[in-house]
Amino acid sequence: MKILCVLYDDPTDGMPESYPVNTLPRLEKYPDGMSLPNPKAIDFTPGELLGSVSGELGLRKFLEENGHTLVVTSDKDTKGCVADKELVDTDIVISQPFWPYYLTRERIESAKKLKMAITAGIGSDHVDLQAAIDNKVDVVEVTYCNSRSVSEHIVMMILAMVRDYHNQHKIVNDGGWHIADAVKRSYDVEGMNVGTIAAGRIGYDVLRKMYPFDVHLHYNDRHRLPIEKEKELNLTYHETVESLVSVCDVINISCPLHSETENLFDEELISKCKKGAYVINTARGKIVNREAMAAALESGHISGYAGDVWFPQPAPNDHIWRKMPNHGMTPHTSGTSLSAQSRYAAGVREILECFFDGNPIRNEYIIVQNGDLAGMGAHSYSKGSATGGSEEAANFKK
Ligand code: NAD
Numbered sequence: 001m002k003i004l005c006v007l008y009d010d011p012t013d014g015m016p017e018s019y020p021v022n023t024l025p026r027l028e029k030y031p032d033g034m035s036l037p038n039p040k041a042i043d044f045t046p047g048e049l050l051g052s053v054s055g056e057l058g059l060r061k062f063l064e065e066n067g068h069t070l071v072v073t074s075d076k077d078t079k080g081c082v083a084d085k086e087l088v089d090t091d092i093v094i095s096q097p098f099w100p101y102y103l104t105r106e107r108i109e110s111a112k113k114l115k116m117a118i119t120a121g122i123g124s125d126h127v128d129l130q131a132a133i134d135n136k137v138d139v140v141e142v143t144y145c146n147s148r149s150v151s152e153h154i155v156m157m158i159l160a161m162v163r164d165y166h167n168q169h170k171i172v173n174d175g176g177w178h179i180a181d182a183v184k185r186s187y188d189v190e191g192m193n194v195g196t197i198a199a200g201r202i203g204y205d206v207l208r209k210m211y212p213f214d215v216h217l218h219y220n221d222r223h224r225l226p227i228e229k230e231k232e233l234n235l236t237y238h239e240t241v242e243s244l245v246s247v248c249d250v251i252n253i254s255c256p257l258h259s260e261t262e263n264l265f266d267e268e269l270i271s272k273c274k275k276g277a278y279v280i281n282t283a284r285g286k287i288v289n290r291e292a293m294a295a296a297l298e299s300g301h302i303s304g305y306a307g308d309v310w311f312p313q314p315a316p317n318d319h320i321w322r323k324m325p326n327h328g329m330t331p332h333t334s335g336t337s338l339s340a341q342s343r344y345a346a347g348v349r350e351i352l353e354c355f356f357d358g359n360p361i362r363n364e365y366i367i368v369q370n371g372d373l374a375g376m377g378a379h380s381y382s383k384g385s386a387t388g389g390s391e392e393a394a395n396f397k398k
Helices: 060-065 082-087 105-110 129-134 147-163 165-173 179-183 201-213 227-232 241-247 267-272 290-299 338-357 375-380 390-395
Strands: 002-006 069-073 092-095 116-119 138-141 193-197 216-220 235-237 250-253 277-281 302-307 327-329 366-369
Touching (some): 002 082, 082 105, 147 201, 193 201, 290 302
Parallel strands (some): 002 092, 250 277
16 A cells, blocks of 8 residues: 655754653553553654654654555645645645645545554544545544643743743843833732633643642533543633633643634634633634634733644644734644654554554544544544645745
């Protein structure tokens, strides 16, 4: 079979020859008891860079020894790109959300042999799920592999934004020492109302990690949590997103992007947010209206916006979020720490082993199967497509 793997570019100064940390901590299982990826073997050293082109997710030896062809490229957006040329006779596509190969309907329909799209990570909105359903292309992701990497990042961003870390760090880098400049936007998180839109694997872990900061915790989700989980963290459940945003000082977004959540934070919902709120979004850029959020930061209605997700990706060089005031944006990195990469590389290998051996892929990994949402897809997504406008990614110039 032919496997097309679309990964981000290697570091500009080449692949690392050494790493800051020698060994990764060993995790036994995820908090709900789910086991970590468990392929029969791996051909990489955990902690090394696997998500860039030369890292190849550690798959080449395994695939070639089993008679398959592996094509790896980062060239994914322009007309006539390598990924598009290779796609036409590909059986399986692997792509990471950090550098998504947007599998639009047009692309899916050009790939007559395509059987499966694997997300090396979590969040399969870069695949037109409706087109995958219609064309019986299965979609799977490595559920849980980087959920806790992201929740760590969210906690970091909540603290950084509320305490105004970026401004203070810049003062030091600029050679300054002006304390009043450094603290005029700096607060304690303690006592604040902190809420999350979606309390799935990431959202719930954010609530759990924020609990010791002595804040009031809120959530909204289309599936209400069991009462014991609400009691454990003293959570306030909100039936609607509007209700949550009207009372929270910090609003975290952790729902998948699908037809229900696209453009959820539009001008109207942003206007209902508590004046001065901070918004953190590591879910997907398209959940938040680009212009409306930039305007809310300009006016001061929103005090700060941080996250790592943009639409499209890579974000065009003139994307308005690069220059808006009081933002703490990074490129899409929270789920691709070196720790996370080792888990999703192993998870992709587990999925491929199951597929080639004719064994069932774990239900938790399934988004679309046999022409319908299934597994996690049925729980967390809706039918439809969220890939519209992705061609703008071709505007990014390195
Ligand atoms: P999950 O499936 O465990 O949780 C998703 C939750 O969203 C579920 O509880 C579901 O009920 C809820 N939900 C779905 N639609 C909703 C709606 N309309 N309103 C309210 N709640 C809704 O997934 P997870 O591991 O927590 O990941 C969530 C999302 O985070 C992913 O889909 C992905 O988009 C994003 N993510 C980003 C990164 C990153 O690197 N920035 C990494 C992993 C995941």
